[in-house]
Amino acid sequence: MSASLLSAAAKEFALQIFARLDDPLSSLLLTVAVALGTFQVGQFLGVSGAAAVVVAELIFGNQGLSR
Secondary structure, three states: OHHHHHHHHHHHHHHHHHOOOOOHHHHHHHHHHHHHHHHHHHHHHOOOHHHHHHHHHHHHHHHHHOO
16 A cells, blocks of 8 residues: 555656656656666665555556656
């Protein structure tokens, strides 16, 4: 449950930045940064970092590509 909350927070942060990008390389780097950052914060908070990354990237991939 808390991994999902962490993923939702990361998604909101990343989508605000993603909406302003027009360069494909920057979008790719943002995706990698979200994955690494979500994992690290998840590990720090004691939740499953891997589950947080999977949920965040699924949400980010589905909503980010439609914008």
